[in-house]
């Protein structure tokens with residue numbers, strides 16, 4: 587049964603970009619995608635939908651039908667499922683498709699899937715003919731609250747995660763919460779960990795909103811009740827508003843900006859997360875789970891540097907546990923994680939700017955050059971072992 591459309595809209599205006607783009611969050615939006623895309627793109631005639639077999643098998647037919655009913659011609663293409671397919675090779679494959687399908691400057695790419703699809707299809711859309719319109723149809727919680735918004739696109743490579751990429755803002759984002767009903771529970775948890783990241787740097791209000799989502803999911807894991815979908819639609823809109831407020835002020839993550847409203851704060855938890863993912867060849871942890879570990883570790887580091895009071899770290903730990911806990915990382919090769927961190931350091935010109943916390947909602951960017959000798963090594967060893 588399909589639910590009636592009910593949506594909350596958030597507008598994002600990036601300085602220097604021609605137009606504002608709209609992010610629609612709600613229930614029952616999938617069947618109106620054609621109309622939304624027509625109005626957002628100024629009468630686009632043709633789109634290439636990029637997805638994977640799993641997501642397309644669930645939602646592709648409805649997306650195609652809605653586009654066709656709106657008079658848009660559609661061709662759909664599948665890429666591999668999973669982080670290990672977020673590569674230059676996949677981007678090249680998408681570029682070859684856009685070329686052979688004759689996608690023109692006035693046409694659009696639609697990314698139907700989680701963050702992997704959004705990042706890889708977005709990257710290809712930014713390169714094809716030097717940039718064509720990109721519509722994000724995020725289907726994971728993580729993609730709804732984070733990766734579909736803000737214009738970062740990219741792929742992984744042997745030198746690290748997301749180190750090859752572009753900034754390419756979407757023309758529209760449409761997040762239909764009904765699709766979360768088919769998401770694997772572990773993937774939903776991964777999205778909630780990324781939501782906790784936003785709450786930790788934004789403030790107690792967004793953390794409380796996140797707790798409401800955690801509780802709603804706890805009593806209705808299949809999103810059967812309209813009230814659960816409403817809690818998620820409202821929560822996602824709050825997260826998107828927060829992310830947009832940061833992106834608007836620093837859309838391209840200015841190199842020298844280390845202020846507490848710089849876009850860099852959105853990388854809270856990501857320094858360790860990327861190292862854990864690289865050290866395990868992107869196969870052991872979900873991205874959001876790696877971020878969950880990164881959040882707790884960054885908070886631990888903040889405590890060791892006497893920035894963060896112990897009650898704040900207890901609060902964060904408590905929210906993480908309410909999601910259901912994180913997979914242990916004590917068996918991951920410690921030296922491999924350190925080596926991934928030091929590769930990251932090399933590619934960033936010799937130091938890593940860690941996003942730490944002085945309190946909930948009070949991020950601070952701190953260079954590892956200022957850390958006492960041995961702090962990172964001893965804290966990391968203690969943290970990995972503590973997760974057994």
Ligand code: NAD
Nearest residue numbers: 640700701702703725726728729732733738765768769873
């Ligand atoms: P994902 O894209 O791999 O999706 C997770 C899994 O869920 C996949 O197997 C997918 O096929 C499946 N799936 C997706 N939607 C589904 C649905 N509705 N029902 C059933 N199954 C569904 O993972 P993700 O967590 O969405 O995204 C992680 C990626 O996002 C990482 O590569 C990360 O680097 C990136 N990211 C990018 C940004 C950004 O600003 N660009 C921000 C955060 C994360």
Ligand code: GLY
Nearest residue numbers: 736738849852853
């Ligand atoms: N997810 C980090 C950013 O968008 O900047």
